[in-house]
Amino acid sequence: MHIKRLGIVGCGLMGSGIAEISAKAGYDVVVVEVTEEFLKKGISRIEASTQKAVDKGKSTAEERAKALGRIKGSTNMDDLKGCQMVIEAVVEKMDEKKRVFGILDTICPPETILASNTSSLSITEIACSTKNPERVLGLHFFSPVPVMRLLEVIRSIMVRDDVVEAGVAFGAAVGKETVVCKDAPGFIVNQLYLPYSLVAIRQWERGLASKEDIDKAMTLGLNYPMGPFTLMDFVGLDIHYNACMAIYEETKDPAYFPPPVLKKMIQAGHLGRKTGKGFYDYPSK
Numbered sequence: 281m282h283i284k285r286l287g288i289v290g291c292g293l294m295g296s297g298i299a300e301i302s303a304k305a306g307y308d309v310v311v312v313e314v315t316e317e318f319l320k321k322g323i324s325r326i327e328a329s330t331q332k333a334v335d336k337g338k339s340t341a342e343e344r345a346k347a348l349g350r351i352k353g354s355t356n357m358d359d360l361k362g363c364q365m366v367i368e369a370v371v372e373k374m375d376e377k378k379r380v381f382g383i384l385d386t387i388c389p390p391e392t393i394l395a396s397n398t399s400s401l402s403i404t405e406i407a408c409s410t411k412n413p414e415r416v417l418g419l420h421f422f423s424p425v426p427v428m429r430l431l432e433v434i435r436s437i438m439v440r441d442d443v444v445e446a447g448v449a450f451g452a453a454v455g456k457e458t459v460v461c462k463d464a465p466g467f468i469v470n471q472l473y474l475p476y477s478l479v480a481i482r483q484w485e486r487g488l489a490s491k492e493d494i495d496k497a498m499t500l501g502l503n504y505p506m507g508p509f510t511l512m513d514f515v516g517l518d519i520h521y522n523a524c525m526a527i528y529e530e531t532k533d534p535a536y537f538p539p540p541v542l543k544k545m546i547q548a549g550h551l552g553r554k555t556g557k558g559f560y561d562y563p564s565k
């Protein structure tokens with residue numbers, strides 16, 4: 281399967297990162313957002329990140345200009361018609377994913393591969409909202425997408441082998457190491473990471489140690505680049521909470537049930553770095 285034109289639905293943190301690495305790898309990218317305002321914000325994020333890559337000596341100004349020239353923004357899903365693969369990166373809600381896949385199923389010809397960047401929802405259930413579930417797979421990227429080296433390729437019980445192979449080949453083409461995983465809640469990484477992060481919150485709540493010391497312990501004791509509180513703030517507490525709840529609802533495993541403080545922080549608008557306050561304060565926002 282030759283992929284030349286790639287579609288992306290959603291130009292948030294993940295969608296913009298996927299658009300960036302794909303354009304850098306030479307794909308023509310069409311990225312669709314719901315409003316011009318969201319699109320503008322997403323494209324600005326790509327401009328800033330590609331500039332950072334130039335500043336850090338990871339690419340040249342010429343490569344940046346070429347990559348940006350390969351990205352077309354749109355607010356019309358019909359513009360995804362000519363894509364050989366479309367990756368959905370919208371909000372982590374099953375109803376919204378199903379709505380998007382329902383539209384993609386009618387717009388894209390049956391040979392187009394459809395992928396979801398979900399971190400926790402069932403690929404099989406998403407695939408069942410289309411008429412050709414065997415062309416649907418999971419491609420789970422990690423944040424920040426241009427920097428993190430892993431891509432989880434998720435196979436539902438219906439997906440065709442050549443679709444999985446195309447997902448693995450796409451990962452290699454955009455410079456990622458891939459792992460192939462069955463469609464099970466949380467896949468590999470989040471099955472390990474989410475319970476760990478919730479244990480950290482419980483340790484802090486029962487006064488085992490300060491959040492600063494828990495972070496310090498994990499960065500210095502295990503060489504993690506960020507401790508759990510810093511990382512939850514980095515990812516966004518709303519995204520973190522939704523991922524935990526999605527897996528909890530599917531499995532009823534209490535290891536994924538978020539401590540109530542997480543919900544309270546979200547209700548208060550303390551979503552982490554993006555709002556200037558989470559477990560820590562980020563005064564510049």
Ligand code: 3HC
Nearest residue numbers: 329330332333336338399421422423424426427505506515
């Ligand atoms: N484009 C290309 N390269 C970039 C870049 C960009 N926009 N921005 C930074 N880089 C490169 C830098 O040049 C540097 O490369 P080097 O190691 O070769 O010098 C490297 O990336 C690190 O960048 P920085 O020096 O600017 O930043 P830090 O050293 O402070 O690292 C971090 C920042 C990469 C975010 C690091 O703290 C980290 O790895 N944190 C953990 C992130 C993580 O765990 N993410 C997963 C979240 S979970 C998730 O996404 C799953 C979801 O389902 C919830």
